[in-house]
Amino acid sequence: MKIRRGEFLTLLGPSGCGKTTLLNLIAGFLDADGGELFIERDLVTQMPPHKREIGIVFQNYALFPHMSVADNVAYGLRTRRVPKAETAQRVREALALVKLQDFADRRPKQLSGGQQQRVALARALVIRPRVLLLDEPFSALDRNLRTSMQVELREIQTRLGLTTVFVTHDQNEALSLSDRIAVMSRGHIRQIGAPADIYDRPQSLFVSTFVGDANLFSATLERHAGSSADILIGDMAFKLDLFQDDVPPAGAVTLFVRPEQCRLTEPGAPGSVHASVALSVYQGSFAELHLDCPAATTGRIMLRVPAAEALGPGANVGVALPRQGAALYPFEAAGSVH
Numbered sequence: 076m077k078i079r080r081g082e083f084l085t086l087l088g089p090s091g092c093g094k095t096t097l098l099n100l101i102a103g104f105l106d107a108d109g110g111e112l113f114i115e116r117d118l119v120t121q122m123p124p125h126k127r128e129i130g131i132v133f134q135n136y137a138l139f140p141h142m143s144v145a146d147n148v149a150y151g152l153r154t155r156r157v158p159k160a161e162t163a164q165r166v167r168e169a170l171a172l173v174k175l176q177d178f179a180d181r182r183p184k185q186l187s188g189g190q191q192q193r194v195a196l197a198r199a200l201v202i203r204p205r206v207l208l209l210d211e212p213f214s215a216l217d218r219n220l221r222t223s224m225q226v227e228l229r230e231i232q233t234r235l236g237l238t239t240v241f242v243t244h245d246q247n248e249a250l251s252l253s254d255r256i257a258v259m260s261r262g263h264i265r266q267i268g269a270p271a272d273i274y275d276r277p278q279s280l281f282v283s284t285f286v287g288d289a290n291l292f293s294a295t296l297e298r299h300a301g302s303s304a305d306i307l308i309g310d311m312a313f314k315l316d317l318f319q320d321d322v323p324p325a326g327a328v329t330l331f332v333r334p335e336q337c338r339l340t341e342p343g344a345p346g347s348v349h350a351s352v353a354l355s356v357y358q359g360s361f362a363e364l365h366l367d368c369p370a371a372t373t374g375r376i377m378l379r380v381p382a383a384e385a386l387g388p389g390a391n392v393g394v395a396l397p398r399q400g401a402a403l404y405p406f407e408a409a410g411s412v413h
Contacts, residue, residue: 076257076264078206080115081236083229087249088259089285094242097259098208101240103127114205125154130199132209136191138183144170144194145179151202169201172231189220196228200235207232207239213248225252246286250274258282276318280404283331290337290376292330292348292368292396296323296403304403306330308348308370316399327406334377336397339364339386347393350376355385368394 078084086094099105101112103124112120119127130151138147145166152162170176173193183191192212199207209228213221229252232239243249249256250270257267258281266278277283284291295307302317308330315330340347350366353375362385368376376394386392 080238082254083232083239085241085249085253085256087256092259093262094259095210098210098242102129102208128205130202130204130207132195132199132212134211136195140183144181147194148197148201165201169197173197188216207237209241211243288334290332290334291372292370293372294328294330296325296328315401317402318400319402323405328403329406331402336400337378338395340393340395342391342393344393347395350392350394352386352388352390
């Protein structure tokens, strides 16, 4: 894997998939069993962490409670024996960058969670790292604060042009922040690409279900030529224009479509599958309809509709499937996707 200079790359995956292990390998906190790691053409596989010129923001911030904000930020410079005058100037610049210039003399316990997060970021930036590593830094923040911190981080990273590796299990965070996303599962990178590529063109059933919402249907592939495919769902025939090049062999397959690609229609309408409303969840401007659908691999699919068009439980509907933008994957039993 090559991380481009100045890009914001996110390692995205479920708990235990290896993303923090990979981050620790880059940082030098773990010894690699094999392979090589380069930073700007320098081989650093055996180099100790303090010589790699890497800035790190941990999930718990790891601030020194007995030190002031300024002293916390200055810590990395002092261990590198940077002259006092230069240290003071760089600390002021780093605190200004994260909008904490008026908090230099406070202790961490006098700060909010978001302010502590900014101190940790300033401490990582003040050493002028070649690479910035962030291990789920926003997981302890409430939703609104987390969103504002995401915006601030991206603005700072873009302004500095700093190569950044960000770890998260939050798909929305990854989609909104990243130049590219590496989706991980069981110690492997399943797909790497721009957020739109990952979301719109997932290369596997795991990626399709982990990133974004997915409606999955049990189907039979009868024939395909290029991206055109003829499938059966039950005894209903559908002709699809797939986004993928690697189509599985004819036989049992799983059809993937995004909820926003489906639409409600009359029961029995051509190009639709039968469903009934199990639950309607109000979400403000829209409602999520959770539908019982015999054709779905799990027996359940989801659609979003304007709140004014929400239907009550028990309503019978048709769900029209899209002609374009779908994918077929080798069949996997429900619950076995990884």
